[in-house]
Amino acid sequence: MSPSRMAEYLETDRLLLRHFTENDAELLVELDSDSEVMRYLSGGVPTPPERIHREVLPRLLGQYEKWDGRFGLVAAHERAGGEFIGWFILRPKADGPTDEVELGYRLRKAAWGKGYATEGSAALLHKAFTELGVRMVWAETMFVNRGSRNVMEKLGMTHVQTYWPDLPPIEGSEHGEVRYEIVAPTTDLGV
Template structure:
């Protein structure tokens, strides 16, 4: 695949481009995919094109090898979703956040774990990361399992001040992380 950033046994990850708006809109139109992000409310095309896509593209422009990556199944070329590995805007450049959003058809097949494991390895072996972290709603047990399978461990529970809280937010958010020395073990 042209522009491949990373390959795993079953996945090809490439940087997101401006031409990917349709795929992002499709992904964010599924209420189940958006359950732990917006309470199931789809993201409008306008919001994808004017807000999310420019932010996603900006990470690649910052360098360091971090950014947002579309995931496709190697065998079929089918679009599965996206992953990100990027520093928090207010955090250290060598402590990227891992994230993922996959279509329902890709759930339960190990793709999120496979992509996450590969990105954590790349962060430590090629990108100079000291620590990788991920966050999700405390009630999102599926995402928490992926984080654990990717080698991240529970670090803390915190409560964010959301303008429009969704069901489950009263239980807080959780952060999982792994640092380079823990990962080598």
């Protein structure tokens, strides 16, 4: 079945975002096996394939059920040709309110520098604020991840915090993590 026929979530000019299926484990394994993709997440260490099969994929599929398909991790494909380029995420914290959600993405190296992160994220922000009743969207990355920070800033998100979580050290972690936020636009009718 073509990606365009699988549980479509959102389309942009160049991207199709769809729900993952139980048959997509190898897409996640391939993505997480690239040391450059994983640089700011694990210091370049790949996610073990058995962990993706046993934990990651079942958890993300369960999130669709938990949030009625409204939130979760979605596979990203180029509309022209259907090539898998990575994933985007729009989801609340596990036990958090559904009007405060995390925005994120993980893209294959071949998709970097093409504006896909900004395009997909902007479409998700629009969906969050116009269809899903979201009040605030947040995103986090390492301070030294300038590429992701640039995307957050292009989206109009504001840097609200730098912090140092208790995580295993990876190159650049001494500079901390950053959190960006954006709130739903308000319509002021002057009333």
